[in-house]
Amino acid sequence: xxxxxxxxxVAVLAGGPGSEREVSMASxxxxxxxxxxxxxxxxxxxxxxIDFELPEGTDVAFNVIHGTFGExxxxxxxxxxxxxxxxxxxxxxxxxxxxxxxxKDRFIAASVSTPASEVIxxxxxxxxxxxxxxxxxxxxxxxxxxxxxxxxxxxxxxSSVGVHLVHTEEEWSAAIEDAVKYSNDVLVxxxxxxxxxxxxxxxxxxxxxxHIQPRSGFYDISNKYPWMTGSGGTDYFCxxxxxxxxxxxxxxxxxxxxxxxxxxxxxxxxVLLREEDQEPFVLEVxxxxxxxxxxxxxxxxxxxxxxxxxxxxxxIKLSLNFD
Numbered sequence: 001x002x003x004x005x006x007x008x009x010v011a012v013l014a015g016g017p018g019s020e021r022e023v024s025m026a027s028x029x030x031x032x033x034x035x036x037x038x039x040x041x042x043x044x045x046x047x048x049x050i051d052f053e054l055p056e057g058t059d060v061a062f063n064v065i066h067g068t069f070g071e072x073x074x075x076x077x078x079x080x081x082x083x084x085x086x087x088x089x090x091x092x093x094x095x096x097x098x099x100x101x102x103x104k105d106r107f108i109a110a111s112v113s114t115p116a117s118e119v120i121x122x123x124x125x126x127x128x129x130x131x132x133x134x135x136x137x138x139x140x141x142x143x144x145x146x147x148x149x150x151x152x153x154x155x156x157x158x159s160s161v162g163v164h165l166v167h168t169e170e171e172w173s174a175a176i177e178d179a180v181k182y183s184n185d186v187l188v189x190x191x192x193x194x195x196x197x198x199x200x201x202x203x204x205x206x207x208x209x210x211h212i213q214p215r216s217g218f219y220d221i222s223n224k225y226p227w228m229t230g231s232g233g234t235d236y237f238c239x240x241x242x243x244x245x246x247x248x249x250x251x252x253x254x255x256x257x258x259x260x261x262x263x264x265x266x267x268x269x270x271v272l273l274r275e276e277d278q279e280p281f282v283l284e285v286x287x288x289x290x291x292x293x294x295x296x297x298x299x300x301x302x303x304x305x306x307x308x309x310x311x312x313x314x315x316i317k318l319s320l321n322f323d
Contacts, residue, residue, distance in 0.1 A: 005316055008059040009041040013075070017048055018068030019161050027291040028064040034309040050078055060316060061086040064291050067157065071288040072098040087319040089287040093262040097285045100155040100187050103261060107282060110260035113253055114282045115190040118144045122180050144188040148172060151189045154182035165191060194275035197240060199254035200300040202266045203318055206251035207300035211240035236296070238303045246273070250280045257282040265318045268297050
């Protein structure tokens, strides 16, 4: 595209039909505000499904839809069908990164350090020996090969929706009961105890690490978005206070994870740093991370000397190189 970014009409895509709609609206409002006066025109587009309308003359769609439809490759496929350039990961890498099971396979193939895991399928047959009675759920195994403690999560949700830390058989039953609301296949992971970290990737650069420290519990939706849930809260430290060699190892592992999924343009990689030996374990790669001014990717970019508006413009510039 020959048109200068400063002259472009940017449509900021917001909302979506999934469970992260409210968070997406906040991210999109931040991006739209940051781009005002930096590009030719900014339009805010509330997307609820595939029949969304783009304003006439749209040069590029800035995708800020978290989760279902925005982050799973569906929106990317639709924009490609319409011939509209868009920001962020392309269709195939979005599909892979959104699915924690597919991502796990890629991590293992690329020797990315990631927690041991198992996928369990919850069917509709009668409860058999070795299975546990879960209200409304049949064929729920008493536990997985990972054992307890563990982490139970639906494979295709974001913002820690449906994620549970399991320490007892009673918690296991409750976790399965909740997780199968989102999917019949459930990812069970080894529970790693240590620091919660996240690493922004922009282009081929790993940004300064953010240390995430929930004030209670783990980094679930109430601690991520206390403004939305009315409870919880988290403290953030960027750059994370880590030895130089640990910082380098975490950033390298995050970049390797990003590249193993073939993700284009940018992402945010979630990592657990095991307490006893300072070994990093990659959990997932977020292809549409939070983009409010106070979100983690903008925090990391700011620590690297890139303000919020500059980050948004860089994402557009890098994205157009793939079209």
